[in-house]
Amino acid sequence: MSEIEPFRAIAISRLAHALKAEGRSVIHMEFGQPSTGAPPAAIAEAHRVLDADSMGYWESAPLKARIARLYEERYGVMVSPDQLLLTNGASPALVLGLSSRFSPGDRIAMARPGYVAYRNTVKALRMVPVEIACGPDEHYQLTAAALDALEPAPAGVIIASPANPTGSVIASEELAAIAGVCAAKGIQILSDEIYHGLSYVGPQPSLLQFAPEAMVINSFSKYWSMAGWRLGWLLVPHDHIERARAFIGNLFLTPPSLSQHAGLVAMDQHQVLEGHIQTYARNRDLMLAALPALGLKSIAPPDGAFYIWADIGHLTDDSVAFCEQLLRDTGVATAPGVDFDPVDGHRFMRFSFAVSTPEIEEALRRITPWFGSRAA
Ligand SMILES: Cc1ncc(COP(=O)(O)O)c(C=O)c1O
Structure with missing residues (x-):
């Protein structure tokens, strides 16, 4: 098996915490982690049920019904609560989807750059990642044409x-075209929709609208700002429910009862959640306005999520050393590109702007002269 690489942003984060323990002021922009915490009503519900519920193994029927309603409200797609498997976030949902649907040796296509765990989870399950290079010409995203050109066609x-x-999104027409290629070639789709709800270019369609047989991953970690509560789901087509249930029953059982109670309440906290998006939109505007002064002219289109993926090839060919030096000199922690792109990531870095607006302002105040001195 080829090696599972470490997530290098974790080492940056460890260094950031060590610097903080030494009394340095640190701004955490290395992880895609909302700094806001769970909606207050969700936390209040957790306090309430802690004394009232025995917290056994549990799959919340009301939560599954509420998630099914989300698909109807957001996308106009009807799904049955039976199609939903509740997990400890998107990460086990990825393991569950891959392991229950594919076999060792199967080739699984994905975009490069892409989320670090796709490549490594596929490898850990003895499958073969097929990374498709996606740059500015492709809007940093997979296209139907690139998928169609793979010979032989991947299993998934x-x-x-x-x-x-990158924060880049795939336009509806392209999603439909991808679904068409997959249907024609028997390619199974796993759609990770963890950043849905966090879009600056209008609502995002679900792949289910074009491919009802797709498996879909989602999580409370991003939009609902509940990363540490470890709650998410895998949605599977009807003919896969039984097999996926057999897998989850052996691999993971159920997510924390406490989180399921809180998650159900969180799903109706629209005002709080919209407030988070307004903060991200402000932060994004501040970042985009500051990028020219940083000399960062080539970035992926930040259409959604809360990231800026920037080309720093004119400044370094070692993004790990670059991000470490940036952290040591300014106290601003960021993620090196090699985590997301093993080929070209040495000349890219990722900023997460899921922090408060004052933190963004302070981070920009610190890093602007630093980038300026590098460029000189
Ligand atoms: C694209 C993507 N998928 C999945 C995950 C894992 O999320 P979770 O906390 O739900 O396990 C992340 C986390 O950053 C992510 O960015």
């Missing part, structure tokens, strides 16, 4: 829109 494809690390 992981789609992510909005994507990590």
